[in-house]
Amino acid sequence: MPELLTTSGNIALTPATFQHRLLEWYDRHGRKTLPWQQDKAPYRVWVSEIMLQQTQVATVIDYYRRFMARFPDVHALAAASQDEVLHLWTGLGYYARGRNLHKAAQILVERYGGEFPVHSLEAMTALPGIGRSTAGAIIAISTGQRGVILDGNVKRVLARLHAVAGWPGKPAVERELWRLAERYTPDERLDDYSQAIMDLGATLCKRGTPSCLFCPFEDVCLAHAQGEERRFPESKPRKVLPERQTIMLLLRNEEGRLLLEQRPGAGIWGGLWCFPQFDDREALSRWIDAKAPGAILEPAWNSFAHTFSHFRLHIVPQPARCKRTGHVSEVDTLWYDSARPANIGLAAPVKQLLNASRPFAAQPSF
DNA sequence: AATACGGGGAC
DNA sequence: GTCCCAGTATT
Structure with a gap:
């Protein structure tokens, strides 16, 4: 046989x-x-x-x-x-x-x-x-x-x-x-x-x-x-992705630079530079009062989603202007000049937003 | 043993 | 849209 x-x-x-x-x-x-x-x-x-x-x-x-x-x-x-x-x-x-x-x-x-x-x-x-x-x-x-x-x-x-x-x-x-x-x-x-x-x-x-x-x-x-x-091979048993939301603050100073903070070494986007993030508008307001008083919020852009392997993140881009740059200058922060990009690691959505923030850049999706 | 950790390409 | 990829570290 x-x-x-x-x-x-x-x-x-x-x-x-x-x-x-x-x-x-x-x-x-x-x-x-x-x-x-x-x-x-x-x-x-x-x-x-x-x-x-x-x-x-x-x-x-x-x-x-x-x-x-x-x-x-x-x-x-x-x-x-x-x-x-x-x-x-x-x-x-x-x-x-x-x-x-x-x-x-x-x-x-x-x-x-x-x-x-x-x-x-x-x-x-x-x-x-x-x-x-x-x-x-x-x-x-x-x-x-x-x-x-x-x-x-x-x-x-x-x-x-x-x-x-x-x-x-x-x-x-x-x-x-x-x-x-x-x-x-x-x-x-x-x-x-x-x-x-x-x-x-x-x-x-x-x-x-x-x-x-x-x-x-x-x-x-x-x-x-x-x-x-x-x-074969069998696939991973799938669960529904949890959904989270975050506000990203696109704070521009008088020189047209945008504020970035470096994230902690471990966890999501560890060591990368990112816009200040907030769970809700209240947390955003508290931060503005403490770090950039007098900053003027502009209308928020349309939100967009970023999917990780284990959750979906809805990002609300919140542009703002501040008069003086002195207030927000601590370690692990920098003012990003899109005309002269620094050699730093950027989270993918942050890179997208920086591109969309460039003067005269097309902004179809935001 | 289960979960955290990104982003993009294939479909 | 969904799935999952030339995996490893941590809990």
Whole structure:
């Protein structure tokens, strides 16, 4: 009963067969010209892996180029200010990645002479922002030593190949996927293998419409055998997003500059510069009385929504003018001159509002 | 084990 | 509009 093999499982798929088919596919169809695939120094691989966390390739490319141009090596990054790092991160999201990158660069310089501890998975994962998968990716891609990756692409490929049920956010499901990832990871060509399995997930074993006809594992994939590719991996159980509202004060001084405050290091938009924010108009009034008495409020602009992964924020832009600039000048505040933008990190909606606030700028949406 | 953490692209 | 992505840190 040969059918038994295809319907009862892909137990015939040995790691050697998987690796061989995957690498053959990669040699023919894989992407090999992405910016971070040219010079695979640990530093360059590291920056790319961090940027690619929860962020798609197409979005990352320009950020990566700018970042590498400004910080060509770990020493340049370690010597920079956090503001400058976050400036180049503006719009990428998950800003803790940028702060951790900066922090890790300083650790690498101070403790490791600027070299990555690529011979120790433990030392790698001890660096801020580097977890098990990213450490594996850096080791495998930059050194060719054995390193195991389990990112979103690999999870999808393996979940389908073995019809692994359940949401990968569940520890039990994640453990099973790591077990499979370990099983299939070879001892040779680690750089190509890592790129290959991620590429397969990104370009062929896609979330929405996988191209099973061209897949080297079409005959052994359990999800495909069931005709249920779309069911794997299962998605996160969704809840209704909580809604919150905030007023952003666009306070302009007589020089036409706008007031920004730096947010605390942790939490939403940590370390980024933002307009003063208020839960309600009463809190806004109290702040005006204390910090900028005599400031004149103009009609509020139309509100707009900004969606986070865990809530929706309705933003009411409240423009205002103040006569003198002396009142609001504390640490962690600055007057932003749109004619000469500072190299600081800005939350995406703040950047939008700054653009819309430029003299003679079109303001269709506000 | 569950939750916090952004923004944009795909559909 | 909804979903979710080359995850990690914190609680």
